Amino acid sequence: xxPAISSFWGRLTKKHPTIRCHPQxxxxxxxxxxxxxxxxxxxxxxxxxxFEAPSLWAIAGPNGAGKSTLLxxxxxxQKFKGGKINFHGLCPCDVAYLTQxxxxxxxxxxxxxxxxAMGLFREVGIFRRYTKAQRDKMQDALEQVGLSxxxxxxxxxxxxxxxxxxxxxxxxxxxxxxxxxDEPFTGVDGRTIEDLMGLLHRWVKEGxxxxxxxxxxxxTQEHFPKTLLLARHFYKAGSTExxxxxxxxxxxxxxxxxxxDTGGTP
Amino acid sequence: xxxxxxxxxxxxxxxxxxxxxxxALALGCGxxxxxxxxxxxxxxxxxxxxxxLPGAALGFLIGGLSLPAMGLGGFLVGFLVALSAGAxxxxxxxxxxxxxxxxxxxxxxxxxxxxxxxxxxxxxxxxLFGTILAVDSMSLLIVTSxxxxxxxxxxxxxRPLLIECFDPxxxxxxxxxxxLYHSLFLVLVALNxxxxxxxxxxxxxxxxxxxxAVSSRLWARHVWSLFxxxxxxxxxxxxFGLLLSYHLEWPSGxxxxxxxxxxxxxxxxxxxxxxxxxxxxxx
Numbered sequence: 001x002x003p004a005i006s007s008f009w010g011r012l013t014k015k016h017p018t019i020r021c022h023p024q025x026x027x028x029x030x031x032x033x034x035x036x037x038x039x040x041x042x043x044x045x046x047x048x049x050x051f052e053a054p055s056l057w058a059i060a061g062p063n064g065a066g067k068s069t070l071l072x073x074x075x076x077x078q079k080f081k082g083g084k085i086n087f088h089g090l091c092p093c094d095v096a097y098l099t100q101x102x103x104x105x106x107x108x109x110x111x112x113x114x115x116x117a118m119g120l121f122r123e124v125g126i127f128r129r130y131t132k133a134q135r136d137k138m139q140d141a142l143e144q145v146g147l148s149x150x151x152x153x154x155x156x157x158x159x160x161x162x163x164x165x166x167x168x169x170x171x172x173x174x175x176x177x178x179x180x181x182d183e184p185f186t187g188v189d190g191r192t193i194e195d196l197m198g199l200l201h202r203w204v205k206e207g208x209x210x211x212x213x214x215x216x217x218x219x220t221q222e223h224f225p226k227t228l229l230l231a232r233h234f235y236k237a238g239s240t241e242x243x244x245x246x247x248x249x250x251x252x253x254x255x256x257x258x259x260x261d262t263g264g265t266p
Numbered sequence: 267x268x269x270x271x272x273x274x275x276x277x278x279x280x281x282x283x284x285x286x287x288x289x290a291l292a293l294g295c296g297x298x299x300x301x302x303x304x305x306x307x308x309x310x311x312x313x314x315x316x317x318x319l320p321g322a323a324l325g326f327l328i329g330g331l332s333l334p335a336m337g338l339g340g341f342l343v344g345f346l347v348a349l350s351a352g353a354x355x356x357x358x359x360x361x362x363x364x365x366x367x368x369x370x371x372x373x374x375x376x377x378x379x380x381x382x383x384x385x386x387x388x389x390x391x392x393x394l395f396g397t398i399l400a401v402d403s404m405s406l407l408i409v410t411s412x413x414x415x416x417x418x419x420x421x422x423x424x425r426p427l428l429i430e431c432f433d434p435x436x437x438x439x440x441x442x443x444x445x446l447y448h449s450l451f452l453v454l455v456a457l458n459x460x461x462x463x464x465x466x467x468x469x470x471x472x473x474x475x476x477x478x479a480v481s482s483r484l485w486a487r488h489v490w491s492l493f494x495x496x497x498x499x500x501x502x503x504x505x506f507g508l509l510l511s512y513h514l515e516w517p518s519g520x521x522x523x524x525x526x527x528x529x530x531x532x533x534x535x536x537x538x539x540x541x542x543x544x545x546x547x548x549x
């Protein structure tokens with residue numbers, strides 16, 4: 001391990017590669033030879049992949065394989081060590097992002113209405129009141145997720161599934177061309193999963209690009225036409241049938257085990 | 267009745283000033299405390315409050331027992347400590363709570379050393395436990411200005427600050443300058459601690475923020491009602507704390523915090539989200 005002081009200065013002075021935005025052209029995200037590293041612990045290395053709207057992608061892989069890290073890197077929340085990320089037709093700030101549910105405090109003293117209104121923050125800014133049209137949009141978003149009478153309900157009175165529906169209503173209001181979901185269906189009941197999957201399919205029909213980190217392989221095979229299987233340095237991207245084969249799964253598990261066993265040095 | 271509750275304030279101008287200072291403090295500390303609790307930054311507030319001590323002590327060395335000098339010193343050093351503790355947790359393996367705990371122990375030691383070697387026991391007691399009964403017009407002006415500024419800034423950044431509290435990742439992704447609001451909020455915390463420390467001393471300055479805030483959390487379920495209730499509890503603590511201190515000849519700082527503590531204890535038992543009601547809900 002490096003001495004702490006040198007890594008301190010190293011991190012202050014080292015230049016990181018950054019995400020490039022090309023505002024023109026059809027919406028797509030292009031990743032070339034991406035590598036992401038936590039201190040002394042490579043998470044993703046040599047990933048090359050291309051996501052183009054409209055499409056519905058699942059990101060699958062063993063635990064700790066870098067799935068959430070990939071989303072965070074694409075959003076600019078996590079610095080990366082090498083490779084290129086190119087956004088075409090949008091910038092990372094135009095992406096709507098849903099964090100893992102357990103990152104949020106479900107007892108926070110907000111109402112459902114307050115929470116979904118955050119989705120309009122870029123439109124209204126810090127001061128302006130919500131117009132009639134925006135209020136209608138909020139009501140419409142609540143109807144789409146099946147919570148039309150819940151606007152005044154406090155968050156802490158909701159079940160896990162209802163809470164997730166609220167976050168999806170917020171995504172609807174963001175009206176983003178690209179949507180990233182980090183484990184959107186963990187701890188959510190079957191009925192809700194079905195309804196929210198319907199929303200995902202509708203978003204893709206509207207021409208959006210949706211990337212979702214998923215744990216449930218059955219769900220992936222049933223609903224997601226494209227899959228990126230990711231396990232640190234091992235990855236496979238393409239149509240779900242081709243990617244989620246027994247052999248690939250074995251290789252993925254072996255790849256993530258190998259990193260753990262050797263402490264990250266292949 | 268009137269003798270018990272009102273005449274002390276009618277008879278003595280220093281008590282009237284103290285009461286005014288407490289009311290102003292309550293209005294500012296209420297909302298700031300609620301946000302501190304919601305952001306799970308209680309420990310951060312603790313570290314900031316203790317870090318005021320060496321700064322206030324330096325101010326005391328230069329300007330004597332005056333709020334402007336000690337306040338400015340406290341604010342600067344407190345803010346410096348908050349920044350460096352944050353940086354240390356970002357750049358080393360230490361978590362934020364550990365680095366804060368380290369910093370506040372060191373600040374406490376340095377502060378006590380400075381005051382006790384350069385001043386006397388009485389000065390040390392004043393700085394540690396406050397001297398609200400010696401509030402002069404100048405400090406009253408400072409406290410009320412800080413409260414006005416706090417409420418103004420909170421109104422200005424209320425919406426993004428709340429988003430940053432609930433879901434910081436969301437604000438960062440939509441390009442909403444989360445760090446700016448976070449830093450502004452830290453400035454407000456430091457300012458209100460400075461305002462509170464004349465009245466309550468550096469050891470208990472945080473009490474006026476935390477206790478009313480956690481009590482209100484047990485009663486209300488909206489952010490605006492939390493703000494109101496928290497300020498209300500703080501006002502009550504200030505008023506009855508001063509009364510207790512006058513009638514029983516207790517020091518004012520601990521009396522005020524004790525009343526706030528009683529409100530907290532009662533809330534724990536009878537409030538809608540307190541232990542008793544929650545138990546019934548489960549049964």
